[in-house]
Amino acid sequence: DAGVIQSPRHEVTEMGQEVTLRCKPISGHNSLFWYRQTMMRGLELLIYFNNNVPIDDSGMPEDRFSAKMPNASFSTLKIQPSEPRDSAVYFCASSSSVGYSNQPQHFGDGTRLSIL
Amino acid sequence: QKEVEQDPGPLSVPEGAIVSLNCTYSNSAFQYFMWYRQYSRKGPELLMYTYSSGNKEDGRFTAQVDKSSKYISLFIRDSQPSDSATYLCAILGNFNKFYFGSGTKLNVKP
Numbered sequence: 001d002a003g004v005i006q007s008p009r010h011e012v013t014e015m016g017q018e019v020t021l022r023c024k025p026i027s028g029h030n031s032l033f034w035y036r037q038t039m040m041r042g043l044e045l046l047i048y049f050n051n052n053v054p055i056d057d058s059g060m061p062e063d064r065f066s067a068k069m070p071n072a073s074f075s076t077l078k079i080q081p082s083e084p085r086d087s088a089v090y091f092c093a094s095s096s097s098v099g100y101s102n103q104p105q106h107f108g109d110g111t112r113l114s115i116l
Numbered sequence: 117q118k119e120v121e122q123d124p125g126p127l128s129v130p131e132g133a134i135v136s137l138n139c140t141y142s143n144s145a146f147q148y149f150m151w152y153r154q155y156s157r158k159g160p161e162l163l164m165y166t167y168s169s170g171n172k173e174d175g176r177f178t179a180q181v182d183k184s185s186k187y188i189s190l191f192i193r194d195s196q197p198s199d200s201a202t203y204l205c206a207i208l209g210n211f212n213k214f215y216f217g218s219g220t221k222l223n224v225k226p
Contacts, residue, residue, distance in 0.1 A: 004159070033123070035216070042216065042217075042218040042219060043204065043216040043218075043219075045162070045213070045214065048213075050212075056211070056213065091159055091160070094160075097212070104150050104162045104165045104206075105162070105206075105214060106162060107152075107159030107160045107161070108159050109157075109158050109159045110157075110158075110159050112157075
């Protein structure tokens with residue numbers, strides 16, 4: 001079975017540019033999570049969707065960040081305008097939710113983002 | 117206080133050693149516990165998960181949960197160089213939210 005697929009794997013861009021990260025969750029999973037990982041702060045949850053609806057976006061750092069999930073098989077995380085402090089590895093994860101409980105998450109291999 | 121605390125290491129052991137990785141958590145209501153392994157430049161990979169107190173074994177890996185102490189452990193027997201990775205504990209907390217430890221970097225020397 002295909003796992004969580006993220007693109008691009010690497011992105012290098014100049015500050016001020018718009019960055020769009022993409023994620024395809026595992027088929028049949030109904031919860032999707034976006035994380036950011038840095039050496040200093042570890043793995044931070046940015047936003048999570050359940051059945052395509054944003055449930056918790058309290059981790060989104062500021063208005064420059066936005067995320068969408070137009071259907072069950074695709075999500076985007078957008079940063080506009082980007083800043084050097086946004087440089088990190090961004091992970092997407094998906095899971096099944098059973099009742100009110102999420103099952104363990106499965107992660108993609110991440111997008112390594114560098115903002116110059 | 118963070119929801120989950122984990123010693124970042126690094127931890128360096130010789131091949132064949134028994135490895136013990138640990139996390140503490142803050143909320144006694146947390147009930148669902150996971151361990152992930154993350155190789156360099158890869159995403160975290162689920163190793164084990166458990167709901168209950170006690171031990172759960174899978175091959176060379178044993179996950180242990182002590183709810184009375186709010187302490188979770190991962191033991192690796194007969195450690196191999198291929199076990200060298202960062203290990204993250206994770207807990208499903210309130211409002212269906214996952215909390216991750218900061219990760220412990222393990223190096224198993226041949």
